[in-house]
Amino acid sequence: MSRVNIADVASAAGVSKTAVSFAFNNPEKLGQATLERVLGVAHELGYAPHPAARALSMRRSGTIGVLIPQRLSTVFANPFLSELMQGLGELCEEHDLTILLVPPLDGSLEGAIRQASVDGFISLGLSPDDRALEMLDRIGIPAVLVDSDASPNHPAVNVDDAGGAEAAAQHVLDLGHREVAIIVLPPTRAQVGHTPAASRRLAGYRAALDRAGAPEPFTVTAGVTMAAGARAFDALPKGRRRPTAVLAMSDMAAIGLMAAARTAGLKIPDDLSIVGYDDLPMAAWTNPALTTVRQPIVEKGRLAARLLIQRMKGRTVESPAPLGTSLVVRGSTSRPFESKEVSGRSS
Amino acid sequence: MSRVNIADVASAAGVSKTAVSFAFNNPEKLGQATLERVLGVAHELGYAPHPAARALSMRRSGTIGVLIPQRLSTVFANPFLSELMQGLGELCEEHDLTILLVPPLDGSLEGAIRQASVDGFISLGLSPDDRALEMLDRIGIPAVLVDSDASPNHPAVNVDDAGGAEAAAQHVLDLGHREVAIIVLPPTRAQVGHTPAASRRLAGYRAALDRAGAPEPFTVTAGVTMAAGARAFDALPKGRRRPTAVLAMSDMAAIGLMAAARTAGLKIPDDLSIVGYDDLPMAAWTNPALTTVRQPIVEKGRLAARLLIQRMKGRTVESPAPLGTSLVVRGSTSRPFESKEVSGRSS
DNA sequence: TCGATCGGATAAACCGCTTTACTAAAGCGG
DNA sequence: CCGCTTTAGTAAAGCGGTTTATCCGATCGA
Structure with a gap:
């Protein structure tokens, strides 16, 4: 039977x-x-x-693993992963590979890694000191890092996080804003500091702000959901030092913040300018449409998959140059309210 | 080494x-x-x-497969899958399971099924005569069907598609619309007719329209993307019989159509009322916000995963009652332009 | 003192497939 | 008719684990 x-x-x-x-x-x-x-x-x-018997015997499973540093139930709330999967999916289809989602098992990514029957890994947003990285080269499975710092053993795919952030900050500075707030990405695992991408973006924002001599920006950390963005709004200073512009490291948080701001009676962009990050498809559909930093997420996925497949074939590959980012100006940013009335005051 | x-x-x-x-x-x-x-x-x-050795020996891989009837690169463009994955992910985390995405391999789902080393399958939108279904019970792996007709061998998880559609149609009829167009979901694989869900929704729309004695609705098929929705707008009749309301079977198509309509100079909802289906998170963020039929997608994923896990434990499970759907009225629907001017003409 | 019991460790069978020799038969030129 | 190469197919050795049945020595009750 x-x-x-x-x-x-x-x-x-x-x-x-x-x-x-x-x-x-x-x-x-x-x-x-x-x-x-x-x-x-x-x-x-x-x-x-029997697939397992086959995999055992042939020493290949026809599957690549996507290492997800967060809980599946939350990470898919963020369209970022969907976009990335589109890129990965394209390449995987070409090469007849299936995709295994590998979230922390029982809280441990390392444990999940060893259990996964895959020919290669794509890891998302791992910080360079994550224990999971050790495990990766311990078991000798090729891997490609996405949104991490490059490691000696694995190539990393990144975008020009700093450049995009700098452009965003410069944009609001050009509009005349001085008091800005920054919505920082949360750490993905029980890390101390920021994720690599978050650090780079923060550096980009700071570079522009410092250059312009703007006051120290207020920073809040918010998860990549609209709810978190809304909470971030509540955390913003309300009095005299209230920011007139917000630089968010994710579109999701930006959109949530925008909603909360409007609920609180603010007009966007007149009372508050908002810049997102990612340029998710939905950013073009909010009201007003979101000014944001575009990063080529699908392309990122494609590139990562392509490199991994190369590695799986035994070729050694170098980390490619960061993919470009660009500012997309839409309706959620304008000159600050005050300087509108005293038009032409600066520059 | x-x-x-x-x-x-x-x-x-x-x-x-x-x-x-x-x-x-x-x-x-x-x-x-x-x-x-x-x-x-x-x-x-x-x-x-070694995971494969372990899987072979223990006769279990700790993985469930999600059978995806479309190309990975396109299916993730639709947030529907993301939502579903959230539900699946929740349960999988509880039970320490990983998720394998199984799209057609080399064009063939059957081939992909046999290659997949999983303990169970969740299949999406398969029509009851799909060859993949045969393959499923041939290899004797438990499966749960989502958005399909129930099969003798596998329980199916569904929502009240017809009820939701009927409510949507009734809503626009109540507003005074007579000429309506329907945007139909595309077949997922090389099928002849509609997917099971599409058939049921169509029946729901029709029930309300027929009851009201409305003229035969115009129907167009459109994929679940904004681009496809925009193309669907172009396909709509333009002259005397132009529809004043559109019932779309997906939010994505509805939103794309709304964009195209506005680009064409129409005011939404004054010149054209639009109702979507799904109630994706972004439906609340368009301008105007989308009136749509809400279906509990995350819950659907949870339920499907729960049933599958039961089956994997050897218990037999029945198909549960369809989950409820409900109309969410937002800003994309109103009375048709004409009847606004001759206010109070009907009922 | 002796058989019974039991905790601790092992040898060997098994899971289901691929693949590397290896053999038997057939084909071939001379 | 004979050695030599193909052709068609096979036996057996992995692949890397888990698990059953067994063994060994030490403790124990009588």
Whole structure:
């Protein structure tokens, strides 16, 4: 009653297991007649080779793992992953690979890594000192890092986080803003500091602000959800030092913040300018449409997959140059309210 | 130089393979001293049990497969899958399962199914005559169907598609619309007719329209993307019989259509009322916000995963009652332009 | 003192497939 | 008719674990 295996087919067709295996994998090594007979019997019996046995024997599973540093139930609330998956998916289809999602198992990414039967890993946003990285080169499976610092053992795919952030900050400075707040990405795992991407973006914002001699920006950390963005709004200073512009490291937080701001009676962008980060498709659909930093997420996924596939073929690959980012100006930013009235005061 | 295996650990620790295996899986069967020594040596050598070998031997992989009837690169453009994954993810985390995405391999879902090393399948939107279904019960892996008709062998999780659609149609009828267009979901695979969900929704729309004696609705098929929605707008009749209301089977198409309509100079909802389906998070963020039929997608994922896990434990489970749907009225629907001017003409 | 019991460890079978020799038969030129 | 190469197919050795049945020595009750 249990699953039919290769031996069943072999004896039913009156051949050896080898012949059956050949019928599926090396048809040319078999005579026309036997080939047909074996395939016929196999089909009739509903035989399908056991994937795990196959993977064990061939030392390859035809699967790549996507290492996700957060809980599945929350990370998919962020369209970022969807976009990335589109890029990964494209390449995987070309190469007949399936994708295994590998979130922390029982709280531990390392544990999840060892359990995953994959030919390669793509890891998202791991900080360079994450224990999971050790585990990766310990078990000797090729990996490609996304949104991490490059590691000696694995190539990393990144975008020009700092450049994009700098452009965003420069944009609001050019509009005349001085008091700005920054919404920082949260650490992904129980890390102390920022994620690599967050650090780089922060540096970009700061570079522009410092250059312009703007006062120290107020910073809040907010998860990549609209709810977190809304909470971030509440955390903003309300009095005299209230920011007139907000630089968010994610579109999701920016959009949530925008909603909260409007609920609180502020007009966007007149009372508060908001810049996001990512340029998710929905950023173009909010009201007003979100000014944001565009990063090529799908392309990032494609590139990461391409590199990983190269590595899986045994080639060594270098970390590519960071992909470009660019500011997309839409309706959520304008000159600050005050300077509108005293038009032409600066520059 | 190759991966360290259980025999290496065993000989290094001066014990049998069995002892090493026990150290990881049945620690209580080992003496305190040996246990510690084995684990120590294992850690030192960087040993991790080979997942495929484990899966083969234990007859379980700790993975469930999500059967995706479309290309990965397109299906993730639709937030629907993200929502569903959130629900699935929740349950999978609870039970320490990882998720394998199984799209058609080389064009064939059946092929992909046999290659997938999983303990169970969740299939999306398969029509009841799909060959993939045969394959599913052929290899005897438990499965749960989502958005399909129930099959004798597998329970199906569904929502009240017809009820939601009927409410949507009734809503625009109540507003006074007569000429309506329907945006139909595309077939997922090379099927002849509609997907099961599409059929049920169509029936729901029709029920309300027929009851009200409305003229035959115009129908267009559009993929679940904004671009497809925009194209659908172009396909709408333009002259005397132009629809004043559109019932879309997906929010994505509805939003794309709304954009195209506005680009064409129409005012939403004054010139054209639009109702979506799904109530994706972004539906609340468009301008105007989208009136739509809410279906509990995350809950659907949770329920499907829960049932599958039950089945994997050997319990037999029945198809649950369809989950409820409800109309969410927002800003994209209003009375048709004409009847606004001749206010109070009907009812 | 002796058989019974028991904790601790092991040898060997097994999971289901691929693949590397290896053999028997057939084909071939001389 | 004979040695030599192909052709067609096979036996057996992995792949790397888990698990069952067994063994050994020490403790224990009588």
